[in-house]
Amino acid sequence: MIVAEQKSFDEISKMVESFDKVLILGCNECVTVCLAGGEKEVGVLATSLRLLRKQGDRPITTLEETVTRQCEWEYLDQIEKLAEEADCIISMACGVGVQYVAERFPDKWVIPALDTKCAGGSVKHGQWEERCGMCGECILHKTGGICPVARCSKRILNGPCGGSQNGKCEVKDVDCIWDQIYKRMMALGRMDQLLEIEPEKNWSKARDGGPRKLVREDVMIG
């Protein structure tokens, strides 16, 4: 899933200081699971904004709604009337959701309430970690199902580098993923595979090739 984190309240409140009626829009997918932008967070943000503005001399009206998915226009159609009422929309979705909202409501000012972090998941309650680097060409069959592109600080494909010690990366608070790759490959009896040199990667399939687009004519309608 997409992992995101809420921006500081201070930052959000500054972005909305010139607006008097805002729609705070949550998303019921990834950001609900990672406790950043679901229905509950929408409620908390709305209350906090109203309290803050009440203390000043410019009260704010908040409209609250959470849709199934912000990254699909179909679900945004349902909030058309609410959007019309508001001066601006605070999207509590990932960067994809924010842009879908902006595209669907071209005359509305849209504010991002979250920082989108990575494609990952929860490893324990309250902790999320990156898992996929979205490089566009999966190599997990070569590395025992552990991704060095996303999880090695230097995205080294023939690791580990000399900075690995006691299972830790030279970068603070990071596990050495090549340590884990080797241990897993050894346990699976596939060390020989790691002795093969992985050649230079084709990064043109990653973001380096420009914005990516996927076209499937077989499922297109009309």
Place this chain on the structure above:
Amino acid sequence: MSENKSRLQTLFEQGEFVVTGEIGPPKGATGSGIREHAKHLKNCVDATNLTDNQTAIVRLSSIAAGLHVIQAGVEPIVQMTCRDRNRIAIQSDLLGAYSLGIKNLLCLSGDHQSFGNHPTAANVFDVDSIQLIRIVKRMKDEKVFACGEEIKSDEPRFFIGAVANPFADPFEVRVYRMEKKINAGAQFFQTQIIFDLERFDRWMELVRERGLHERAYIMAGVMPVKSAKVAAYMQKSVSGMIVPDEMVDRLKKAEDQKAEAVEICVEQIKQIMKIKGVKGVHIMAVGWEEIVPSIVEKVGLLPRPQIPGAALAAV
């Protein structure tokens, strides 16, 4: 084409025990300090490394520094990391470096930028150190760029070096990775600074078991540690390094810590020379270059061998 070989490669091939030094380029646009350091190293080392923005701190480029040491009469080993350049910039710099008379190249991953003075910078890591070695080898042996396109003339023919760290983990994997570097094209190795000789000895055993000492020239990295304070700092703060307590204690107890530092370093080199498969020593004096001649002398490695007719390339 022996006339094209570097002094470093020639000495290895002649079976000499090779000595190299290291110079860290300055954080300013001048070569005078580099040339000064090179003067200290001249005639007591066979070549010297020029580090490439080490610990991710902006410094004068390793290639430009290489030219300064050539002008001071010392052969350079230019370091090249994968952190700051993509394969286009790397190959362009390799052509440039070779055109200036630089013949030895040391390929590394590079410290992560979070350690340096620009922690908010983007890193590159388009290729890793093993892929870099492979690119340099293919330029030389196959006369092609990384993309496969032919280099029609004047291909760079570097003597290819790599690093090995016997003190990083997982221990066994270190030797596998070294083998991978040799398979990629590495011809010589410089190790991380060795303080824990016992571990280095065990590592060399694994190296010999796989016959790697016969496929590449291995140089052991050493460092004269000026004071107990520096040793304690390195023990605590430098990644990928093991500094034994005994060494810190020995420096602490010494009346003249600098003299003791030299003594320790000389002892280490003498022990390293006895280890089968080690073909040279790489002395990283890190700002204390003026001490290198007396260390090399005390070990008994002076004078350095001369190569008849091998003048450094005039620029």
